[in-house]
Amino acid sequence: MRYNRWFTPWVLVVPALTWLLVFNLWPSINTVILSFTNAKPIGGGHFVGLKNFETLLHDEQLRWALLNSVIYMVVCLPFLTVLPLLLAVLVEKKLPGITFFRTAFYTPVVASAVVVALIWQWILDDRGLVNGLAEKLGVISGPLPFLSDQWLLLLSAISLTIWKGLGYYMIIYLAALGNVGRELHEAAAVDGAGPLRRFVHVTVPGVRGTMILISILISVSALRVFSELFILSGGKGGPGGRDNSVVMLIQQYSQGFEGNLGYASALSIVLFFVTVVPMLVLARLNRRGAEA
Amino acid sequence: MSTVTQERPAVREASGTPKRRKGSFGFNSVSPREKVARYVLLVFVLLITIGPFLWQLSTSLKGSGEDIYTRIPRLLPAQPTFDHYKEVTDTIPVWDYARNSLVVAFLVVGGNVIGASLAGFAISRLQFRGRKIVLGLFLATLVLPGEVTIISQYVTVREFGLANTLFGVALPGMIGALNVLLMYNAFRSLPVEVDQAAVVDGADAWQRFLYIGLPSVRGTISVIAIFAFIGAWDDFLWPLIVLTDPDKYTLTVGLQYLSGTFSNNPRLIAAGTMIAFIPIVIVFATLQRFFFKGVEEGAVKG
Structure with a gap:
């Protein structure tokens, strides 16, 4: 049987294309x-016009979720653009055993967000490792409510995201x-530039494009956060539901008799516009940088 | 790119014990002082990245009579025991959850490896009308975070009658657009001359795919397979939405319930998380060689 017919390419493409149309477009x-x-x-429902979007405007939980998302993004960005680069420089040199270190640093990425959130829940518990150590050292007098205070909970989830993301961006x-x-590094070294100056003047400009790509990835994934906040807050979204993310709200409306897929879809559209903004800003930054 | 792919394997390769290349002097060599500083830093980062896992492992092994809240943390259990693992598996069908996760993961890996390599090959190596449009469609979906369409995806799966089934959990992820693009990229880096020579020898598209294309993109295929497995095994939000019946829970969804049930005994939660964590670590540790090789081939490059 010959496969050089005009439709051969389409036979190969059709499965993927079907998936794209049915599950994406x-x-x-x-x-x-x-x-x-x-x-x-559970099914059923009818046209309600712009009602969902009117509800959006007055949804206090959504306002908190958006604020949390922005904080999440702003805190994650500097840490996750810089620290993984330093790590990458650290593991770049092929010292004996470096493969082990690379694999180990990647472990938090491989683990499920649910697993690591449960681990951190125990570490950040009132009687957990962090509070225990801090009390022992006399830094604090009573346990810090990492998992029950609105802002500390958000901060804990952010730290968890940063910790889990290090290996990925590395x-x-x-x-x-x-x-x-390598020639650039060698040339700079010959000219007497120390490791720090070589890092700033050779390494950083060399990975500039990657850095912008990574910033986009960090921003978008920070705005899409779900598992970390969900697990750390025990699925409740913190005190008064003020530690929800947009995706957590979408999930809440997706089930049960109280659920409303229409409203969840309106929230999804909000999420789409929120995530498009950093992409546009950073893509523009990239183009301007390329022209300069 | 070419410089990387040519140089790196020469340095690592084979047994996995990295050796410095013969005849590399000067810049490449590391002074003893720098070496010590590097190892100190490496160990420091190691403690931060895998410390929490070790702490959890230790908690899961500590005996019921042992105080796990001691002010001075003890990493080594004083009364090591596997009791909590037994208790967790007795109370909650953890093995069923693990089996469910495995079923979903295999479906997703199989679907992606086959579907993405077929489509990637066609788009990069075969000429046909609409090729550019097809490529554009795949690219366009990249700006769309999966969570945005998750609700209507659920509606679609429900209409297929697959809500609350494992197949419904696996189905939408079985051919990922990103994987198609990764395969497209991998096939594209093959020299065209090889293809042309094969055409002259009378090879049809199918033969070129099987005997020329596939063998040269093994690195990318392994990266896709590894990522697909990890992604499916770790996924939480989607199975949480699709599955309502506790019998069908995957590990991540089951674990979340476990944490609610045993919130007063961290040892049991720890044992449960370790059951979910250890298999994925073993999978990754076994395959990491292919993964890092694939990364160097440029599979993960943006």
Whole structure:
């Protein structure tokens, strides 16, 4: 049997294309359609016009969720753009045993967010490792409410996200560092530049493009946070539901008799616009940098 | 890119014990002082990254009579025991959850490896009308975070009658757009001349895919397989939305309930998390060689 017919390429493409249409493109359109209805998780529902969007405007929980998302992004950005680069430089040199260290640093990435959040829940418990040590050292007199205070809970989740993300971005930087010419480093070294100056003037400019890509990835994933906050807050979204993220709200409306897929879809549209902003800003930054 | 792929494997390779290349002097060599400083830093970061896992492991092994809240933390259990693992598996069907996770993970890995390599090959190596449009469609979905469409995806899966089934959990992720693009990228870096030579020899598209394309992109395929497995095994939000029946829970969803049930005994939660964590670590540790090789081939490069 010969496979050089005109339709051969299509035979190969069709499965992937079907998935793309059924599970990506159609759901994007359907999200918009659903957002004008009051569809229920168990089925049924009808057109309600702009009602969901009016509700959005007065939704106090959404306001908190958006504020949390912005804080999440702003705190994660500097830590996760810089620390993984330093790590990548640290593991770049092929010292004996370096493969072990690379693998170990990547472990938190491989673990499920649920698993690491449960681990941190125990570490940050009132009687857990952090509070125990801090009390022992006399830094604090009573346990800090890492998991029950609105802001401390948010901060705990952010720290968890940063800790879990280190290895992921380290690997991306590591791949990029390979592209920075060794000649540049050697030339700079010959000219008497120390490690620090070589880092600032050779390494950083060399991975600039990757850095912008990573900033986009960090921002978008910070705005999409779910598991960390969900588990650390015991699924409740913190005191008074003020530690919800947008995705947590979407999930809450997705089930039960109280659920409303229409409203959840309207929230999804909010999420889409929120995540598009950093992408546009940073993409623009990238273009301007390339022109300069 | 070419410099990386040519140099790196020469340095690592084989037994996995990295050796410095013969005849590399000067810049490449590390002074003893720098070496010590590097190892000190490496160990420091190691404590931060895997310390919490060790602490959890230790908690899960500490005997019921042992005080786990001591002011001075003890890493080594005084009365080591596997009792909590037994208790967790007796109270909660953890093995069923693990089996469910495994079923989903295998479906997702299989679907992605087959679907993405077929499509990636066609888009990069075969000429056909609409090729650019197809590529554009795959690219366009990248700006769309999965959470945005998760609700209507659920509606779609429900309409297929697959709500509350494991197949419904696996289905939407079985051919990821990103994986198609990664395969496209991998196939594209093959020299065109090889293809042309094969065409002259009378090879059809299918043969070129099987005997020329696939063998040269093994690195990328392993990265996709590893990521697909980890992604499916670790996923939480989607199975949480799709599954309502506790019998069908995957490990992550089951674990969340475990934490509610045993909130007064951290040893049991610790044992439960370790059951979910250890398999994925073993999978990754076994395959990390392929993973890092694939990374260097540029599979993860943006």
